[in-house]
Amino acid sequence: NPPAGGTLDVTVDGVMQSFPITGSPQVVNFFGLPPTGAPVTVEAKFSDDRDCKLRVEGLYDAPDCGIVCMVQDIALDGEPVCVEDRGNTTYKLNLNVSYMNPPASGSLRISINGTHHDFPITGSPQMVMVEGLVPTGLPTDVTASFTANPNCMRTEVDMFTAPDCNVAQPCDLFDIQLADRPQCQPDDTYSACFMLTGLRMPLTPDPNLMVIIGGEMAQVSSYQSSQNGSSLLICVQGLRADGRSKDVFIKVADQCTKFVSRLYTAPVCGNPDEDPDDRCDITSLTSLGTQCDGNGTYGVSLQLRYNDPPAFGQIAVEINGQWTYHPITGSPQTIVVNNLPANGQNARVFAKFTAVSGCTIYERNLYRAPANCRNNRMNPAGSTLGFDIAIFPNPSSGQFNILATSKTFNKLEVTVYNGLGQRVKSIQIEENQSSILDLSDQPEGVYTLRMQADDYVKIRKVQLVK
Numbered sequence: 001n002p003p004a005g006g007t008l009d010v011t012v013d014g015v016m017q018s019f020p021i022t023g024s025p026q027v028v029n030f031f032g033l034p035p036t037g038a039p040v041t042v043e044a045k046f047s048d049d050r051d052c053k054l055r056v057e058g059l060y061d062a063p064d065c066g067i068v069c070m071v072q073d074i075a076l077d078g079e080p081v082c083v084e085d086r087g088n089t090t091y092k093l094n095l096n097v098s099y100m101n102p103p104a105s106g107s108l109r110i111s112i113n114g115t116h117h118d119f120p121i122t123g124s125p126q127m128v129m130v131e132g133l134v135p136t137g138l139p140t141d142v143t144a145s146f147t148a149n150p151n152c153m154r155t156e157v158d159m160f161t162a163p164d165c166n167v168a169q170p171c172d173l174f175d176i177q178l179a180d181r182p183q184c185q186p187d188d189t190y191s192a193c194f195m196l197t198g199l200r201m202p203l204t205p206d207p208n209l210m211v212i213i214g215g216e217m218a219q220v221s222s223y224q225s226s227q228n229g230s231s232l233l234i235c236v237q238g239l240r241a242d243g244r245s246k247d248v249f250i251k252v253a254d255q256c257t258k259f260v261s262r263l264y265t266a267p268v269c270g271n272p273d274e275d276p277d278d279r280c281d282i283t284s285l286t287s288l289g290t291q292c293d294g295n296g297t298y299g300v301s302l303q304l305r306y307n308d309p310p311a312f313g314q315i316a317v318e319i320n321g322q323w324t325y326h327p328i329t330g331s332p333q334t335i336v337v338n339n340l341p342a343n344g345q346n347a348r349v350f351a352k353f354t355a356v357s358g359c360t361i362y363e364r365n366l367y368r369a370p371a372n373c374r375n376n377r378m379n380p381a382g383s384t385l386g387f388d389i390a391i392f393p394n395p396s397s398g399q400f401n402i403l404a405t406s407k408t409f410n411k412l413e414v415t416v417y418n419g420l421g422q423r424v425k426s427i428q429i430e431e432n433q434s435s436i437l438d439l440s441d442q443p444e445g446v447y448t449l450r451m452q453a454d455d456y457v458k459i460r461k462v463q464l465v466k
Contacts, residue, residue: 002021002024002046002049002052003021003046003048003049003052004048005048005371005372006021006046006047006048006049006372007019007020007021007046007047007372008020008021008026008028008044008045008046008047009044009045009046009047010028010030010042010043010044011042011043011044012030012033012040012041012042013033013034013040013041013062015030015032015033017030018047021046033062034062034070034072035062035063035065035070038061038062039057039058039059039060039061039062040058040059040060040061040062041055041056041057041058041059042055042056042059043055043056047372068101068152069099069100069101069102069103069146069149069152070099070100070101070152071097071098071099071144071145071152071153071154072098072099072100072124072154073096073097073098073125073154074095074096074097074098074142074144074154074156074159075095075096075097075098076093076094076095076096076159076160077093077094077095077096077127078093078094079093080092080093080133080160080162080163081093082135082163082165082166083131084165089135089165089166090131090132090133090134090135090165091133091135091162091163091165092129092130092131092132092133093129093130093133093160094127094128094129094130095110095127095128095129095130095142095144096125096126096127097110097124097125097126097127097128097144098124098125098126099124099126099144099152100124102121102124102146102149102152103121103146103148103149103152104148105148106121106146106147106148106149107119107120107121107146107147107148108120108121108126108128108144108145108146109143109144109145109146109147110128110130110142110143110144111142111143111144111145112130112133112140112141112142112143113133113134113136113140113141113162113419113445113446114419114445114446114463115133115419117130117131118147121146133162134162134419134420134421135162135163135164135165136162136164136417136419136420136421137161137162137163137164137421138161138162138417138421138448138459139158139160139161139162139448139459140158140159140160140161140162141155141156141157141158141159141446141461142155142156142159142160143155143156157461158459164421170200170255170256170421170422170423171198171199171200171201171202171229171252171253171255171256172198172199172200172201172256172415172423173196173197173198173201173250173252173256173257173258174197174198174199174258174452175196175197175198175258175327176194176195176196176248176250176258176260176263177194177195177197177263177314177327178192178193178194178195178263178264178311178312178313179193179194179195179233179312180192180193180312180313180355181310181312181313181355182239182264182266182267182312184241184267184269184270185237185238185269188241188269188270189237189238189239189240189241189269190239190241190266190267190269191221191235191236191237191238191239192213192235192236192239192264192312193222193233193234193235193236194211194233194234194235194236194248194250195231195232195233196231196232196233196234196250196252196258197230197231197232198229198230198231198232198252198256198258199229199230200229201225201229201230201231201232201252201253201256202225202229202252202253203225203227203229204223204225205220205223206252206253206254208251208253208254209223209251209252209253210249210250210251211234211236211248211249211250211251212248212249212250213236213239213246213247213248214239214240214244214246214247214266215247216239216240218236218237218238218239219236219237219238220234220235220236221235221236221237222234222235223235232252234250234252239266240266241266241267241268241269241270242266242268243265243266243267243268244265244266245262245264245265245266246262246263246264246265246266247259247260247261247262247263248260248263248264255423264311264312265311280306280307280308280309280310280353280356280358280359281306281307281308281359282304282305282306282351282352282353282359282360282361283305283306283307284303284304284305284361285302285303285304285305285349285351285361285363285366286302286303286366287300287301287302287303287347287349287366287367288300288301288302288303288334289301290367290369290370292342292370292373293338293339293373296341296342296373297338297339297340297341297342297373298338298340298342298369298370298373299336299337299338299339299340300319300336300337300340300347300367300369301334301335301336302317302334302335302336302337302349302351302366303332303333303334303335304331304332304333304334304335304351304361305331305332305333306331306333306353306359307331309328309331309353309359310328310353310355310356310359311355312355313328313353313354313355313356314326314327314328314353314354314355315327315328315333315335315351315352315353315354316351316352316353316354317335317337317349317350317351318349318350318351319337319340319347319348319349320340320341320345320347320348322337322340324337325354328353335351340369341369342369342370342371342372342373343369343371344368344369344370344371344372345368345369346364346365346366346367346368346369347365347366347367347368347369348362348363348364348365348366349362349363349366350362350363389402389403389404389451389458389460390402390403391403391449391460391462394462394463395462395463395464395465396439396462396463396464396465397440397464397465397466398438398439398440398464398466399436399437399438399439399440400436400437400439400462401434401435401436401437402414402429402434402435402436402437402449403434404429404434404435404451404453411428411429411430411453412428412429412430412451412452412453413426413427413428413451413452413453414426414427414428414429414435414437414449414450414451415449415450415451415452416437416439416447416448416449416450417447417448417449417450418442418443418445418447418448419445419446419447424439424442424447425437425439425442437449437462439462439464442464443464444464444465444466445463445464446461446462446463446464447461447462447463447464448460448461449461449462
């Protein structure tokens with residue numbers, strides 16, 4: 001008498017996997033289990049009826065697969081702690097490392113961001129305190145190994161985010177969008193406001209602040225920053241109202257710049273064009289598929305087709321009362337919306353351009369949301385959102401091949417940070433194309449790659465060995 005819905009959840013040695021309920025007796029297959037050679041505990045239960053379960057201690061003995069040494073787990077014990085000593089700010093953290101059959105000599109080595117820390121081998125589980133770490137504020141990998149047997153190792157990718165400890169980090173400008181419709185002025189010039197997003201942007205105007213519109217220096221009339229420097233509103237005035245497409249270059253601080261080609265079209269003040277509300281037209285709105293996030297929510301990929309969009313503003317999308325906003329990139333445009341409740345209901349979708357009032361589209365039952373997204377990351381149709389990344393060779397002595405595959409983006413921006421959190425290089429990759437990231441001019445070490453396409457961001461690490 002299993003429940004009518006949900007999944008069969010099976011836990012083997014603390015590793016849980018979920019399976020569709022197919023009927024008793026049901027065979028399920030597990031992969032990637034640790035070859036500990038020890039007795040294994042197995043528990044089975046239903047996601048929709050947690051009281052219906054069975055737990056068997058020592059159901060079988062796991063094979064050792066001939067492995068003499070194995071690092072089984074690395075766990076963070078508490079939060080990282082910032083430390084200041086003689087004007088030098090670092091941070092420290094505690095780790096619990098579980099292993100079996102360690103070598104009889106040598107040390108336990110913990111590697112964080114390419115820096116090695118060695119400790120005497122005291123027995124599993126072993127707690128170690130790692131000190132003197134650089135507060136980068138970035139996702140951080142941790143590797144545990146043994147100096148006498150480097151092949152006996154385990155790496156946890158993006159195990160935690162390092163604190164920044166309020167240490168000054170370089171400014172990083174990600175994106176520029178037109179915040180509102182340009183406004184004509186009595187002298188037949190116009191003013192415009194731009195919304196900037198990034199990291200650690202100056203809270204007050206920097207002496208190096210520069211805004212260039214269509215090749216001409218613009219006069220900044222207003223500067224408003226968020227408290228954490230992640231968003232910035234800059235307004236300029238005295239711009240030439242010539243009706244031409246405008247490239248925008250903004251420098252908010254030294255080495256913190258962004259260039260956007262043809263960001264918008266300038267108005268023709270004194271002789272305005274026809275009302276953009278009359279020209280704009282959204283012709284279709286379709287669903288390309290859904291994908292579970294694994295946390296009871298899902299994402300959906302939408303395709304929007306339109307004619308004569310406004311030259312500024314954003315696309316607003318409302319799905320069952322939840323609003324998101326997206327830059328205008330051109331028709332047909334793919335829009336990804338995440339963190340939607342997986343309630344199995346029909347989705348009511350409304351889309352509009354924020355800059356014009358009459359350019360909208362509404363679909364009452366565009367698609368049906370997944371009913372259960374607790375553990376399954378793929379929808380029944382198997383559609384995939386975001387993008388996949390392949391990096392090879394890794395480690396490399398200088399050049400890394402990066403292959404990006406997806407159906408939902410046109411360009412992938414890759415930003416490279418060194419072990420100190422400093423941006424050292426940026427490249428762009430076209431959809432389903434490979435590109436070479438050349439770090440031969442950089443010192444040896446571990447580098448963090450921040451890859452963004454549309455609303456998706458992935459972090460990867462590469463190791464440069466010379």
